[in-house]
Amino acid sequence: MNRIESRAAQWGIQTQYRDAFGQTRAVKETTLRRLTAVLAGGREPDDRILPKTIVVRRGRPPSVHVAVPGEAKMRWRILGGDRAAEGESCGSELCLPDDLASGTYRLELKVTWPAGRSEETATLLVAPACAYQGPPAAPRRMWGVAAQLYGIRSRRNWGHGDFGDLAQLIDLAAAHGAAAVGLNPLHAHFDDSPENASPYSPNSRLFLNALYIDVEAIPEFPGREAAGLRDAVENLRQGELIDYPGVAAVKMRGLRLAYERFCQSGNAQRRSAFEHFRRQSSSVTRFACFEVLRRRHGKPWWDWPPEWQNPGEDALARLASEESEEVGFREFVQWNAHEQLDACRARAKALGMAIGLYLDIAVGVRPEGFDAWSGQGSIVADAYIGAPPDALNTEGQNWGLAGINPVALEQAEFEPYRRMLEASMRYAGAIRLDHVLALKRLFLIPKGLQATEGTYVNFPFAALLAVTAQESTRHGCIVIGEDLGTVPDNFRETLAEWGLWSYQVMMFARDRHGAFAAPEQYPENAIATFTTHDLPTLAGWLRHHDLAVKRHLGLNPSENDEQRDRAHAALAAAVGPAPDAAPGLPEVARYLARTPSRLVIVSLEDVLNVADQPNVPGTTIEHPNWRRRLPDALEDLNRDRRLVALGDIMAAAGRSTRRLQEA
Secondary structure, three states: OOHHHHHHHHOOEOOEEEOOOOOEEEOOHHHHHHHHHHHHOOOOOOOOOOOOEEEEEOOOOOEEEOOOOOOOEEEEEEEEOOEEEEEEEEOOEEEOOOOOOOEEEEEEEEEEEOOEEEEEEEEEEEEOOOOOOOOOOOOOOEEEEEEOHHHOEOOOOOOOOOHHHHHHHHHHHHHOOOOEEEEOOOEEOOOOOOOOOOOOOOOEEEEEOHHHOOHHHOOOOOOHHHHOOHHHHHHHHHOOEOOHHHHHHHHHHHHHHHHHHHHHHOOHHHHHHHHHHHHHOOOHHHHHHHHHHHHHHOOOHHHOOHHHHOOOHHHHHHHHHHOHHHHHHHHHHHHHHHHHHHHHHHHHHHOOOOOEEEEEEOOOEOOOOHHHHHOOOOEEEEEEEEEOOOOOOOOOEEEEEEEEOHHHHHHOOOHHHHHHHHHHHOOOOEEEEOOHHHHOEEEEEEOOOOHHHOEEEEOOHHHHHHHHHHHHHHHOOEEEEOOOOOOOOOHHHHHHHOOOEEEEEHHHOEOOOOOEOOHHHOOOOEEEEOOOOOOOOHHHHHOOHHHHHHHHHOOOOOOOHHHHHHHHHHHHHHHOOOOOOOOOHHHHHHHHHHOOOOEEEEEHHHHOOOOOOOOOOOOOOOOOOOOEOOOOEHHHHHHOHHHHHHHHHHHHOOOOOOOOOOO
């Protein structure tokens, strides 16, 4: 191993890796140099006797190994929270108190031995035994509906699903015995380029997408007629696909009118609530300033004038004062988004839904977005997240997303990760971590290089699991890990041992002969579902529709029609044939309902027999990804026989407390 390989390995950068074909790929020196420079920032690794981060789990012996000779004497002190502890140890094992509350502490250590002495500090994470597992009184087995919220069709929204629709969907789901409503990521996007609509490529994971605001629910909004928006909104409601630029234009117009009236005549209670939100959300003014600067300069933040590329708090305070109206407007938008989503959370709780909202968290952020600008010390904007070559993507994948820098993350005692979790957990009874492999390693590609030139970078896995468990229990939020694809040895077992639920997709739960797994083979602490947003819907899969779409787009469909027919036969063998035809949603739902998995999720696309999937990976403008609206209006779904039948199936399987409807 040469010097650059040795230095890269010291920073957790893999100098070679095994790909999906089982072949070992050596990583180019260019990649290693670039990633080492990005992660290390010119620093050399510390020569330490203590790990930088120590993880202790409640209920387990809190012993820490120290890399010193056996005859060493150690004095230690723990600081944090409302208490401190100190003591002495001999040898190389540091025995800590076993009664520390879950939290983050600072460990100070002084060591002496015949040949020398050393003083070090480390972050001490005391974690619960496992992540939150749900309310004790909740049913052991539950079900929920999943929706791409933007695609909800209703007779009152503005051509794009919103939090008003979500409130109605919660009512609908609860009435049919569901414990959860699952949603695509609701992260903030660039509202001035709304056509870049993937919910998995956010501007920020700390704030909310303004297009989800129900503008007519804002007390200060004067109404569509008075705002001159009636005809525009009516036209937006008619399309089969979402007109993102049109929606953004009318929503921003409506929000600005609401803000003007709020400034002129907002009542004292509303003004007080707004000021409280600004105080509690410490970074909302910073986010608002970023949005002002982004529009002012019209280019990525690294091309802004130097004084704005990484400004201090004093400079931002001056900007907020100079641009008080625009900064105030951006804060007002986020306040209303928060108020409306929090009302949905409260509504689900009031209706007795055991989980309530189940929110997705994207694996990364846009490198030109707020999180990357604001967190330059912790976000890697000069390398993109992706995936190595596999059977479907022989050139690898570059997702164009920036991820967290594991070195900086540890130095910051994991606060950036905590803030990201808290931003979604505050509203949710469950979250799903997209590409949960990122807790252990990320495939990073230096900017300007091909996906085949990337490599894996290791993350502090145990520490991130500890922080996840801490935040999960603090917020009372279940954590699901999207653990699909090729994973390292013992990865899923480690997640399960920490209490993170698995993500079981029936379409993939098949043996090498193509047979579907029996229901009893599914794990208990898991979500079971037929498909995902990146895969065919059930109707599309049954009709070979996805194969035809991919062939039309020039993509590898991964199987031919004959192979799909065999898969259909395997499905019929697993779930049993339908009374008059091939198996469909009722049979698949019964099959999933029989699994021991804690939560079964059924998408509204599958309930409504939609053939097109929300997203076709490998396409951008070639296909209308993230733009499809559901075929049926939300107001009509309560009486929809397909949804009624689904609720009955789940009730019959013991997944609902609702009585079966009369025949």
